[in-house]
Amino acid sequence: MADRYLHFTGTAPGRFLTRRLGLPRPAPLRRWSFGTPTLDGPLLLLTAGASALDGPLPDTGLETVASPARPAAVVLDATGVTTAAGLADVHAALHPVVRSIAPCGRVVVLGVRPSADDHHQAAAQQALEGFVRSLGKEIGGGRTANLVRLASPAPDTAASTLRFLLSPKSAYVSGQVIELTDAEPEFPADPDRPLAGRTALVTGAARGIGAAVAEVLVRDGAHVVCLDVPQAEAELARTADRLAATALPLDITAPDAADRIRAALPSGALDVLVHNAGITRDRRLANMPADQWSQVVTVNLAAVLDTTDALLAAGAVRRGGRIVATASIAGIAGNTGQTNYAASKAGVIGLVRSLAPRAAAAHGVTVNAVAPGFIETKMTAAVPLLIREAGRRMNSLAQGGLPVDVAEATVYLAHPASAPVNGQILRVCGQSLLGA
Ligand SMILES: NC(=O)c1ccc[n+]([C@@H]2O[C@H](COP(=O)([O-])OP(=O)(O)OC[C@H]3O[C@@H](n4cnc5c(N)ncnc54)[C@H](O)[C@@H]3O)[C@@H](O)[C@H]2O)c1
Incomplete structure (x- = not known):
């Protein structure tokens, strides 16, 4: 629609x-294309106080300048802000330039994790979150503002995150906080095809967000296996043919789903596992039959848990692998008529937060989730008109996102250099007011 x-x-x-x-x-959002892969202008690099980083920022794909008239992006290094007084430097750096940022431009603030031992540092670093979330709400014109917290002084740990946030690929990501670990990023030989030689599986890939994820994975060099229910076989075959991908008609809730997935993989193992399949069966709890409750929890959560466990246990997710699950802002904010759906999506968030550090330690695999807001798909086209209009407008960008926005976020999490991105719930919601 x-x-x-x-x-x-x-x-x-x-x-x-x-x-x-x-x-x-x-404002019409600027999205990535082969012809225009970067933002339209240079990057202005600013520092608040003394930087805590131990080197220059990695290449962001943008020309860096000292004081452009009209930057397309501004990165403020606020890693050295450790006191309330130091916050004056944040104002001093951004106040003079905020009006000159080009339409669909970007503001990225770099911070560090708030300290458990130093409440002055914690206050100053937490202040950056309120600052960025407010800036995202007021900056307008398709511009976004996000905060990245580093766990180490090594700027390379932020390489893939900065590239993503400073490109048109993050068009619908604003007001977010991404926390990094100190894991070593892996830099692919060919930056234009970072997933070359890797195998990815996407569930629910016949259409909608899943088809877009498969397309972006293929664009970035992966061999993709597209899974969807046997009832959607014709649509699945069309999507797979279009992308030169492999079609796997399979209900993800089947008891032998993990075995059949392994059998469909070229060498029995994969590098990127995207749990995208999902369903809704909306009704208020008072009217909801038990079968509608359990259908949603089974597809959206139990199948994600079961296939993840089985594939990890079988060693079918290679070291350096990436698991990306699909949550929803409904799983953060809750939603009328969606007790089953919101429970399942909140469950996905619980799974990600708990498993991420253990999967990294035991298997060298990261586990993250995307949490889409209102995305223009068949699922949201079925929503009644007034609710649909409210969903579209109730965010800082005043519009719905596109499937490709969720796909780009997913593929950023799957990037080899995203090893330091683990256990994150990345909202792709235009900074929705829901659950903000
Ligand atoms: N569209 C949105 O605004 C939005 C917002 C938040 C979250 N999400 C989530 O994003 C994901 C994709 O949503 P979409 O809008 O593209 O939905 P969609 O309904 O267009 O596509 C979902 C796909 O999953 C498949 N699927 C369903 N049950 C399956 C099963 N048991 N086994 C295998 N495949 C199965 C469907 O056949 C379909 O092709 C879902 O997890 C959804 O909950 C969507």
Whole structure:
């Protein structure tokens, strides 16, 4: 279902009316394409206080300049801000430039994890979160603001995260905090095909977000196995053919699902496992039959737990592997009529947070989740009109995201250099007001 309001606000009468009536004015978002892979302008690098980093920032794909008139992106290194007084440096750095950032530009603040032993440092670093979330709400024009917390002074640990956040690939990610570990990133030989030689499996890949994830994985060089229910076999075959991927018609809740997945993998093992299959069966709890409750929990959560356990136990996820699950902002905020769905998606968040450090230690595998907000797919096209309009507008970018936005976030988490990104729940929601 096309967003007609977004189109209307781009016309002259639309601009006039929305300004006069004070209505949301979504800006068309700039997305990645082969022709225009980076933001349209240079990167302005600023520091608040003395940096705690032990070297220069990794290559972000953007030209770095000292004081451009119109930067497309600003990175503020606030790793050295350890006191309330030091926060004045954050204001001093960004206040003079915030108005000059180009449309669809980016602000990324670099911080460190708040300390458990130093409450002054913790206060100053936590302050950056409130700062970034507020800036995301006021900056407008398709611009985004995000915070990255480093666990080590090595700037390389932030390489893939900075590249993602400073590119059109993160168009629908704003107001977020990404916490890194000190794990060593792996840099691929060919930066344009970082997943070359790797095998990925995407569940629910016949259509919607899953098909977009498969497409971006293929773009980045992976061999992809697309899994979906046998009832969707024709659509699955079309998607797989289009992408030169392998189709695997299989219900992920089947008791032998993990074995059949392994049998379908070229060498019985994979590098990237994307748990995207999901269903809704919405009703208020008072009206919800037990079977609708359990269908949703079984597909969205139990199958994710079971296949993850079985594939890890069988050694079928290679070292350096990536598991990306699909949560939802409903699993963070809750939603009327979605007790079953929100429970299942909150369960996914619990799974990720608990398993991530253990999977990294035991298998060298990261475990993260994307948490989409309102994404334009068949699932959301079925939502009643008024609720759909509210879902689209109730975020800082005043529009729904596209499947490719979730796909780009997923593939960033799957990147070899994303080893330091572990246990994160990355919201792809345009900074939705829900659960904010
Ligand atoms: N669209 C949104 O706004 C949104 C928001 C938050 C989260 N999500 C999540 O993103 C994921 C994809 O959503 P979508 O909007 O693309 O949905 P969709 O309904 O368009 O696609 C889901 C796919 O999963 C498949 N599937 C369902 N049950 C399966 C099973 N048992 N085994 C294998 N495949 C199965 C379906 O056949 C379908 O092709 C889901 O997990 C969903 O909960 C979507």
